[in-house]
Amino acid sequence: xxxxxxxxxxxxxxxxxxxxxxxxxxxxxxxxxxxxxxxxxxxxxxxxxxxxxxxxxxxxxxxxxxxxxxx
Amino acid sequence: xxxxxxxxxxxxxxxxxxxxxxxxxxxxxxxxxxxxxxxxxxxxxxxxxxxxxxxxxxxxxxxxxxxxxxx
Amino acid sequence: xxxxxxxxxxxxxxxxxxxxxxxxxxxxxxxxxxxxxxxxxxxxxxxxxxxxxxxxxxxxxxxxxxxxxxx
Amino acid sequence: xxxxxxxxxxxxxxxxxxxxxxxxxxxxxxxxxxxxxxxxxxxxxxxxxxxxxxxxxxxxxxxxxxxxxxx
Amino acid sequence: xxxxxxxxxxxxxxxxxxxxxxxxxxxxxxxxxxxxxxxxxxxxxxxxxxxxxxxxxxxxxxxxxxxxxxx
Amino acid sequence: xxxxxxxxxxxxxxxxxxxxxxxxxxxxxxxxxxxxxxxxxxxxxxxxxxxxxxxxxxxxxxxxxxxxxxx
Amino acid sequence: xxxxxxxxxxxxxxxxxxxxxxxxxxxxxxxxxxxxxxxxxxxxxxxxxxxxxxxxxxxxxxxxxxxxxxx
Amino acid sequence: xxxxxxxxxxxxxxxxxxxxxxxxxxxxxxxxxxxxxxxxxxxxxxxxxxxxxxxxxxxxxxxxxxxxxxx
Amino acid sequence: xxxxxxxxxxxxxxxxxxxxxxxxxxxxxxxxxxxxxxxxxxxxxxxxxxxxxxxxxxxxxxxxxxxxxxx
Amino acid sequence: xxxxxxxxxxxxxxxxxxxxxxxxxxxxxxxxxxxxxxxxxxxxxxxxxxxxxxxxxxxxxxxxxxxxxxx
Amino acid sequence: xxxxxxxxxxxxxxxxxxxxxxxxxxxxxxxxxxxxxxxxxxxxxxxxxxxxxxxxxxxxxxxxxxxxxxx
Amino acid sequence: xxxxxxxxxxxxxxxxxxxxxxxxxxxxxxxxxxxxxxxxxxxxxxxxxxxxxxxxxxxxxxxxxxxxxxx
Numbered sequence: 001x002x003x004x005x006x007x008x009x010x011x012x013x014x015x016x017x018x019x020x021x022x023x024x025x026x027x028x029x030x031x032x033x034x035x036x037x038x039x040x041x042x043x044x045x046x047x048x049x050x051x052x053x054x055x056x057x058x059x060x061x062x063x064x065x066x067x068x069x070x071x
Numbered sequence: 072x073x074x075x076x077x078x079x080x081x082x083x084x085x086x087x088x089x090x091x092x093x094x095x096x097x098x099x100x101x102x103x104x105x106x107x108x109x110x111x112x113x114x115x116x117x118x119x120x121x122x123x124x125x126x127x128x129x130x131x132x133x134x135x136x137x138x139x140x141x142x
Numbered sequence: 143x144x145x146x147x148x149x150x151x152x153x154x155x156x157x158x159x160x161x162x163x164x165x166x167x168x169x170x171x172x173x174x175x176x177x178x179x180x181x182x183x184x185x186x187x188x189x190x191x192x193x194x195x196x197x198x199x200x201x202x203x204x205x206x207x208x209x210x211x212x213x
Numbered sequence: 214x215x216x217x218x219x220x221x222x223x224x225x226x227x228x229x230x231x232x233x234x235x236x237x238x239x240x241x242x243x244x245x246x247x248x249x250x251x252x253x254x255x256x257x258x259x260x261x262x263x264x265x266x267x268x269x270x271x272x273x274x275x276x277x278x279x280x281x282x283x284x
Numbered sequence: 285x286x287x288x289x290x291x292x293x294x295x296x297x298x299x300x301x302x303x304x305x306x307x308x309x310x311x312x313x314x315x316x317x318x319x320x321x322x323x324x325x326x327x328x329x330x331x332x333x334x335x336x337x338x339x340x341x342x343x344x345x346x347x348x349x350x351x352x353x354x355x
Numbered sequence: 356x357x358x359x360x361x362x363x364x365x366x367x368x369x370x371x372x373x374x375x376x377x378x379x380x381x382x383x384x385x386x387x388x389x390x391x392x393x394x395x396x397x398x399x400x401x402x403x404x405x406x407x408x409x410x411x412x413x414x415x416x417x418x419x420x421x422x423x424x425x426x
Numbered sequence: 427x428x429x430x431x432x433x434x435x436x437x438x439x440x441x442x443x444x445x446x447x448x449x450x451x452x453x454x455x456x457x458x459x460x461x462x463x464x465x466x467x468x469x470x471x472x473x474x475x476x477x478x479x480x481x482x483x484x485x486x487x488x489x490x491x492x493x494x495x496x497x
Numbered sequence: 498x499x500x501x502x503x504x505x506x507x508x509x510x511x512x513x514x515x516x517x518x519x520x521x522x523x524x525x526x527x528x529x530x531x532x533x534x535x536x537x538x539x540x541x542x543x544x545x546x547x548x549x550x551x552x553x554x555x556x557x558x559x560x561x562x563x564x565x566x567x568x
Numbered sequence: 569x570x571x572x573x574x575x576x577x578x579x580x581x582x583x584x585x586x587x588x589x590x591x592x593x594x595x596x597x598x599x600x601x602x603x604x605x606x607x608x609x610x611x612x613x614x615x616x617x618x619x620x621x622x623x624x625x626x627x628x629x630x631x632x633x634x635x636x637x638x639x
Numbered sequence: 640x641x642x643x644x645x646x647x648x649x650x651x652x653x654x655x656x657x658x659x660x661x662x663x664x665x666x667x668x669x670x671x672x673x674x675x676x677x678x679x680x681x682x683x684x685x686x687x688x689x690x691x692x693x694x695x696x697x698x699x700x701x702x703x704x705x706x707x708x709x710x
Numbered sequence: 711x712x713x714x715x716x717x718x719x720x721x722x723x724x725x726x727x728x729x730x731x732x733x734x735x736x737x738x739x740x741x742x743x744x745x746x747x748x749x750x751x752x753x754x755x756x757x758x759x760x761x762x763x764x765x766x767x768x769x770x771x772x773x774x775x776x777x778x779x780x781x
Numbered sequence: 782x783x784x785x786x787x788x789x790x791x792x793x794x795x796x797x798x799x800x801x802x803x804x805x806x807x808x809x810x811x812x813x814x815x816x817x818x819x820x821x822x823x824x825x826x827x828x829x830x831x832x833x834x835x836x837x838x839x840x841x842x843x844x845x846x847x848x849x850x851x852x
Contacts, residue, residue: 004653004654005654006665006669008649009700011366012364016359020162021161021200023359024197028192029196030361040190041190041197046114048112050110055095055096055112063650065652068669075229075230077228077239077240077244078226078228079223079225082293082295084349085288086288088288101355118183120181120182121206124170125174134224139225146440148457150439153437154716154717157714159714165714217307217310219314220296233375234552241547253544254552255543259397260397261379261395263396267383267384268379268380278297281314284314304589308481312481326471326473327472330610330611331611334608338596338597339589366649368646374518375518378643385707401539402538403538404537405529405537409522409526429727430727432722432723432740433725434721435723447587466616467618469614490618503795503807503812504794505793510633512573514572520572554572558577579792580849594787598787668835671834678831679829679831680829684752685752686751687751756823760813760845764810765822
């Protein structure tokens with residue numbers, strides 16, 4: 001095993017009708033289906049849609065970091 | 072009807088004693104009283120007051136976007 | 143008493159297994175143990191750790207502002 | 214007449230199926246219907262929708278500056 | 285009366301032949317003619333015109349915050 | 356079908372000898388060859404090469420957003 | 427004595443009823459009461475309170491740099 | 498000839514009544530009259546004047562890079 | 569005469585023992601000795617030296633814009 | 640062959656116990672194992688871990704650009 | 711022991727006649743003399759003095775993060 | 782001699798096959814050939830070319846500051 005690692009970051013957008021926290025969780029759950037070794041996230045932007053004068057969806061743009069297998 | 076729209080963004084600050092999500096909702100509800108066609112929001116800044124060593128109010132600065140009537 | 147005040151800002155990172163709001167509260171509570179006159183906070187960055195494909199910890203970087211005693 | 218003026222800036226989003234230049238013009242034209250003394254614009258953001266693998270709409274976020282009447 | 289308020293921010297540009305401080309004051313004075321409950325300002329940008337090799341006008345771009353009546 | 360979606364953003368650079376609009380279109384066309392559900396783009400940076408004292412190529416850095424299949 | 431120094435920066439907010447320059451001076455004077463070797467400052471943000479349609483207080487956020495004793 | 502080069506960047510503002518692309522070209526053409534080895538440009542800011550409710554001039558702020566002769 | 573102009577911006581740092589306004593003026597005066605057609609300035613950064621617990625010099629970083637002769 | 644190319648940028652984090660330069664090289668080497676036509680990199684962020692009062696690892700966040708095959 | 715920690719970040723400037731890496735190390739070493747539990751650093755700015763046409767000192771501005779004892 | 786100075790900043794790009802430090806030195810050395818009184822530099826951007834899966838050249842964009850003769 002190497003004494004140094006290389007990580008990759010991908011940018012994803014999670015959404016939720018309920019809360020900002022939930023939008024983050026939805027994005028992390030989706031990423032973890034196809035990516036191994038997900039280790040951290042960074043919130044880049046928070047926004048949302050408005051429907052009938054209320055928040056319809058929270059949308060959170062995240063950078064998600066994972067270790068490259070074998071590095 | 073035109074095949075293109077023009078939108079306007081206004082900057083508002085919502086506050087809440089309970090949560091960040093709630094501060095956003097309070098701002099959106101207030102905006103929707105006087106503005107039609109509110110479609111989206113973008114969080115610009117999150118801050119708050121501290122009272123007696125605890126969060127007193129969450130304050131969220133938002134840009135709120137709406138379609139200009141007739142455009 | 144002076145007619146003007148001087149404030150100081152310190153940068154802290156709060157964390158929580160539960161929510162962003164909770165991470166902010168944990169940081170404010172910790173600051174208030176050692177600092178008097180804490181008056182406001184500003185969120186600088188929101189991030190977190192991922193464990194087993196879910197959010198393990200939310201981490202919120204805050205600037206916390208307090209009035210300098212006697213100013 | 215005063216020897217100094219005060220200006221206001223509003224943030225608008227113009228769109229066009231044709232080009233970035235056109236999206237700017239659509240926003241300026243729309244603003245000029247309801248605002249007098251429009252003097253300048255600043256592009257804040259350029260984005261767009263994709264339809265069928267092609268640019269569907271260009272969207273340009275502008276700050277539009279105008280002199281406040283009587284200032 | 286509500287236990288939370290909603291604020292709005294507008295962006296204005298004040299100018300003065302004399303000083304930066306004066307340009308800020310000119311903008312605040314003008315805003316207060318048409319807006320109630322103005323509570324704070326934030327300097328966004330400082331610039332100016334040059335005439336005959338000297339500063340002709342200072343121009344200060346401000347965000348001006350006010351509480352929405354009834355919120 | 357879920358009531359929330361997850362999107363991904365990738366960063367690409369399109370180029371064109373003709374115009375900025377064209378450089379954007381070239382990038383979107385190329386992305387759509389290998390990515391499904393491309394929905395929007397955001398311009399991050401505009402630059403170019405100079406050849407013989409004229410613009411040789413316009414280069415536009417874009418973030419391109421698409422919905423993750425099945426989310 | 428070492429051939430290299432280490433400096434520290436702290437973030438403070440000075441205020442004044444009179445001017446921006448004065449708000450900076452008030453912050454520097456306050457810092458110098460408790461910190462030795464203050465060498466420079468950087469303005470981070472300029473803002474203020476409005477009272478009765480006029481500037482009530484100028485508030486200037488500064489980073490203040492000083493050499494760490496013995497470094 | 499050295500195995501490394503040194504480049505310089507200058508900041509210019511091109512303008513045009515016709516288009517953003519044209520404003521860029523006008524700036525590059527003007528620079529190339531007095532500067533040798535111009536190799537690239539980066540758009541820093543896009544703005545313009547409004548005349549009679551329409552775009553009067555597009556103004557594009559560019560950084561223009563060139564190799565220092567002999568480096 | 570052309571119907572479009574090209575401008576150049578240079579970055580300078582003015583200083584003054586008295587005030588921020590004065591530091592700006594010193595920079596503009598110095599620029600005007602060697603540059604024709606100076607038209608505007610933009611403040612990029614404000615900072616200063618501290619001497620004996622007081623502001624020793626205000627230093628203001630400016631971009632200074634001028635029209636290129638003959639353009 | 641086309642007269643224009645499309646490039647993609649990915650964000651990676653290289654680390655090294657030795658130096659910043661080395662952390663960059665480790666990231667580039669790792670990327671080149673799975674990506675063809677890597678042409679350039681841009682440093683986005685430099686940080687690191689501290690162990691026993693010394694730098695344990697340098698971590699450099701890079702954007703790595705490569706030409707899309709066939710474009 | 712708590713299941714969440716609170717961290718603090720301080721801003722320091724390290725310098726060195728030799729290299730950027732060395733300037734970082736000098737800052738970390740100095741911080742570790744007076745602060746326990748230093749865990750990470752983030753480079754904020756890199757600059758330096760020039761003497762006799764060569765780099766005299768590299769100066770690196772860092773944020774240094776440490777866990778608050780007992781949190 | 783005046784009690785205040787005026788400085789100018791120019792933006793240059795140094796490159797090196799060896800290291801970031803070396804790229805900075807190459808830029809400073811080149812600047813000092815044609816500019817007197819060079820006093821400091823600020824790193825604006827670090828990037829590079831990749832050749833055969835390795836760093837080919839480090840490229841560092843610097844602002845270089847010098848005192849204007851006679852100011």
